[in-house]
Amino acid sequence: MRLHREGYTIMLTTGLVLLALNLLAYFYLFSDNSLAIVLLAVASLILFGLIVQFFRVPNRALTLHDAQIIAPADGTIVVIEETEESEYFKERRRQISIFMSPLNVHVNRNPVSGVVRYFKYYPGKYLVAWHPKSSTENERTTIVIQAKNGVEVLFRQIAGAVARRIRWYVKEGQPVEQGQEMGFIKFGSRVDVFLPLDADVKVNIGERTKGGVTVLAELKD
Numbered sequence: 160m161r162l163h164r165e166g167y168t169i170m171l172t173t174g175l176v177l178l179a180l181n182l183l184a185y186f187y188l189f190s191d192n193s194l195a196i197v198l199l200a201v202a203s204l205i206l207f208g209l210i211v212q213f214f215r216v217p218n219r220a221l222t223l224h225d226a227q228i229i230a231p232a233d234g235t236i237v238v239i240e241e242t243e244e245s246e247y248f249k250e251r252r253r254q255i256s257i258f259m260s261p262l263n264v265h266v267n268r269n270p271v272s273g274v275v276r277y278f279k280y281y282p283g284k285y286l287v288a289w290h291p292k293s294s295t296e297n298e299r300t301t302i303v304i305q306a307k308n309g310v311e312v313l314f315r316q317i318a319g320a321v322a323r324r325i326r327w328y329v330k331e332g333q334p335v336e337q338g339q340e341m342g343f344i345k346f347g348s349r350v351d352v353f354l355p356l357d358a359d360v361k362v363n364i365g366e367r368t369k370g371g372v373t374v375l376a377e378l379k380d
Contacts, residue, residue: 161216173210177203213345216266221338221371223272225307228358228376229337230368231270231314232350234259239364244353247277247303247313252353253360255375257368259348267327267342268371269304269335270352271312277303278331300327300342304335310378313353316344338371355379 181200189195222229238256259265280300298318305311316325327342329335344350354360358376362368368375 161218170207170210170214173207177207213261213265215264216340217264219369219372222374223337224374225272226378227374228270228312228352228354228378229268230257230362230370230373230375231268231341231352232257232259232344232368232370233263233265234350234368236362236364236366236368237349238351239360239362241356242353244313246279246301248311248353251356252313253356253358253376255352255354255360255362257350257352259344259350264370265344265348266340266370267316267344267350269329269337269339269341270314270375271304271306272337273304273306273312273335275302275329275331275333275335276305276311277301277313278327278329280325280327298325300325302327302329302341306378308378310355315351316342317349317351318344 181196181203184199185196189199234257236255237258238254240254241251242254244250244252244254278300282298300316301313302315303311303313316327318325324345325342325348326344329341335341352375354376355378357379359379360376361374362376366373
């Protein structure tokens with residue numbers, strides 16, 4: 160396991176603030192109360208541990224297959240439905256949505272190999288990630304990758320009520336590899352994936368996913 164590059168500044172800042180707080184408490188606030196000092200130290204270690212866990216990037220054997228759509232994020236499947244995709248395709252598509260809690264790994268990965276044909280970032284609101292309007296009103300990105308067989312797959316990084324910072328490392332015209340890191344969303348959010356209607360969905364509502372590993376669907380030949 161390694162730590163994601165997005166977390167180093169936050170972890171350093173958090174560590175310094177907690178250290179200063181504990182030193183202040185030890186020398187000035189609770190110098191005669193050892194229990195309070197111990198409780199503060201334990202709480203500080205737990206908080207720092209949670210920050211480190213949030214930015215972890217576990218080592219994984221990635222699933223690589225040209226005909227398969229791989230989960231772009233860790234989380235829980237909350238939506239599988241046919242819907243109108245109005246931004247890029249402007250037609251009916253199969254939507255699969257993954258909710259990412261603050262405890263999940265928050266690295267986002269490319270669901271297929273291919274070329275980025277479309278990218279757009281939208282500033283926006285911070286509705287809770289499961290709100291019906293979060294996919295169209297929240298801060299978000301839209302990315303379309305054209306797979307090697309010509310099929311286009313669209314996915315969105317969507318900020319939630321807590322996650323207010325989206326990072327991405329792709330641009331239009333860039334070739335990308337399945338499972339490769341393409342971005343990061345801080346502190347809980349959602350990722351939507353839009354597939355052709357004839358895609359064979361391999362997951363169910365409530366199922367947990369692992370980014371770069373879980374097969375969401377298979378494309379028809």
